[in-house]
Amino acid sequence: SRSIRLAVIPGDGIGQEVVAQGLKVLSAALPQDVKLETQSYDLGAQHWHATGETLPDADLESLKNHDAILLGAIGDPSVPSGVLERGLLLKLRFAFDHYVNLRPSKLFPNTPTPLAGRPDIDFVVVREGTEGPYVGNGGSMRTGTPAEVATEVSLNTAYGVERVVRDAYERAHARPRKKLTLVHKNNVLVHAGHLWKNIFDRVGQEYPEVTTDYLHVDAATIFFVTQPERFDVIVTDNLFGDILTDLAAAVTGGIGLAASGNINPSGAFPSMFEPVHGSAPDIAGTGKADPTATVLSVALLLSHLGYGDEAARIEAAVAEDLAGRDAAAPRTTDEIGDALAARVSG
Amino acid sequence: SRSIRLAVIPGDGIGQEVVAQGLKVLSAALPQDVKLETQSYDLGAQHWHATGETLPDADLESLKNHDAILLGAIGDPSVPSGVLERGLLLKLRFAFDHYVNLRPSKLFPNTPTPLAGRPDIDFVVVREGTEGPYVGNGGSMRTGTPAEVATEVSLNTAYGVERVVRDAYERAHARPRKKLTLVHKNNVLVHAGHLWKNIFDRVGQEYPEVTTDYLHVDAATIFFVTQPERFDVIVTDNLFGDILTDLAAAVTGGIGLAASGNINPSGAFPSMFEPVHGSAPDIAGTGKADPTATVLSVALLLSHLGYGDEAARIEAAVAEDLAGRDAAAPRTTDEIGDALAARVSG
Numbered sequence A, B: 001s002r003s004i005r006l007a008v009i010p011g012d013g014i015g016q017e018v019v020a021q022g023l024k025v026l027s028a029a030l031p032q033d034v035k036l037e038t039q040s041y042d043l044g045a046q047h048w049h050a051t052g053e054t055l056p057d058a059d060l061e062s063l064k065n066h067d068a069i070l071l072g073a074i075g076d077p078s079v080p081s082g083v084l085e086r087g088l089l090l091k092l093r094f095a096f097d098h099y100v101n102l103r104p105s106k107l108f109p110n111t112p113t114p115l116a117g118r119p120d121i122d123f124v125v126v127r128e129g130t131e132g133p134y135v136g137n138g139g140s141m142r143t144g145t146p147a148e149v150a151t152e153v154s155l156n157t158a159y160g161v162e163r164v165v166r167d168a169y170e171r172a173h174a175r176p177r178k179k180l181t182l183v184h185k186n187n188v189l190v191h192a193g194h195l196w197k198n199i200f201d202r203v204g205q206e207y208p209e210v211t212t213d214y215l216h217v218d219a220a221t222i223f224f225v226t227q228p229e230r231f232d233v234i235v236t237d238n239l240f241g242d243i244l245t246d247l248a249a250a251v252t253g254g255i256g257l258a259a260s261g262n263i264n265p266s267g268a269f270p271s272m273f274e275p276v277h278g279s280a281p282d283i284a285g286t287g288k289a290d291p292t293a294t295v296l297s298v299a300l301l302l303s304h305l306g307y308g309d310e311a312a313r314i315e316a317a318v319a320e321d322l323a324g325r326d327a328a329a330p331r332t333t334d335e336i337g338d339a340l341a342a343r344v345s346g
């Protein structure tokens, strides 16, 4: 009989609430014969205040014994900026070599968008997850004085770029439109930019059916709002991907709907699934958080673990739920979770 | 009697055409007693092909003898990406210490925007222009091999950050809403981010009337499309400013309208004014280029040189022209320039 050993890191703020709904829908979606074993990890702001630790070694070790991780949200105003992000969230992405940070963007019918004319949006960003300006390679000298110098180093390797570019070509090839766009800034960041572009072009020769193009990151933001329908799959650097996927979320109904997967395609380490949104401490505990992004992240999780039909059922349930939403009659976090679970099991 | 010694770098593609209209409107706007002396510099793709040079030392020296520079656009597909950008455009910004890259964004009535609901947009981005990931500090080893490593270093100094932050506070203080937003990514780029944030907070104590806030760059892109009216003055790093100002242009009528000034507030070197758009080789010579961004850049130039009334007249002419535009009856580059010049002199 099959089983899923799932690690759950609810985290801070609305993390708890949305993760609870994600688990509810996951249970509803799983076939009877699949045993779901969850283990919760109490990490985040509270744990840091109590212990000074962001991610104890023992937890990191223990997390390896799971098939996947579901994460809610990390971050609290009471913790200095960067401490939990670097010490917990990014630490997991790097330790578990999550080099594919997968972020699909789709504008569902009846979903609000700030864009006039409601363009047809259905693309996926393959954001590199283990390199670039996120490596934490930097420092400062004469800190706090008028002579301070601070650096941030973007590290990029052929090894790291090629594997994520290949993954993006595979994904593009598997989609009907078979189009892949590289986004970088190779007219300014010439060294990293040329590395990306050369590998993108070389690997592309192995995928003659995939149409390719290149955009500078600044120009890409323009197309995200004027012509988002032009995109199918986008592959990009860690920082550009961070920026672009928040913008992508904004034009497809907001970060309340944006799902993501931090994927280690080799399976050497568990992949981690999380909503793109943060911990939103301002609405924590009010029942206003939309759990849909977490539920869609659960769909990505299922799809990654080979439960494609169940993932599709969740996506369909979300699409139906969104189609029926009435902005004048908002529901609580729990009510949305219940509705989605009901659709999935029904 | 007064005079303006203006250097003109038309550059590539549509650069020639739009600069011609900019000069036309400039002449129309200037008071009779102001003598305009222009000197044109033949730099860009053609010059590079002919000589292998992007910016000869003699030109760099000679450019110093001007009160300001008007630049059209740089870049051509026949030149490898980065050569002209780094060797000419960025070289000028760095050599002339253009640390304030000023980019106003305003949604004029009757101007198309991809945003539903036509929000009230009127903000200005103060983009740092001489530091950050733009310094050209990086390299690659084992280039072109599977073992390649490529780096890009973002350099940030208290000296460089403080001067641009001060400039931004001054600008915010001079505006009715007196609001300044710092955009960075200090939860990931902690060293550079903390430098920016600390200086932003410290200098802010000298401006108690200015309301401040901080946004991560990814979150800022969301607000650019969902709530752009919240912004008044934004101060940010060179690369974040590059990305955000293209997005800002997109939501306020497109890059055909986005003006910019590369400003050296000390006056030690000439400041440089240029449209945010590129050389658009696809429409060069067709008369389809909109010269408005260049004309608005001329207004920034005049304002910088102390001709505030003339700058305001140009801005008013543009606003009137835009109000009367009919998308069904497009005009040529030259016709728009003529119309603007007529309004300015009339």
Ligand SMILES: CC(C)[C@H](C(=O)O)[C@@H](O)C(=O)O
Pocket: A085, A086, A089, A090, A242, A276, B187, B188, B218
């Ligand atoms: C919280 C932060 C470290 C993170 C990132 O920058 O990757 C977030 O913005 C995201 O997109 O997942």
Ligand SMILES: CC(C)[C@H](C(=O)O)[C@@H](O)C(=O)O
Pocket: A187, A188, A218, B085, B086, B089, B090, B242, B276
């Ligand atoms: C052409 C390029 C070097 C430039 C930049 O990145 O600054 C442009 O995008 C801009 O915004 O002026």
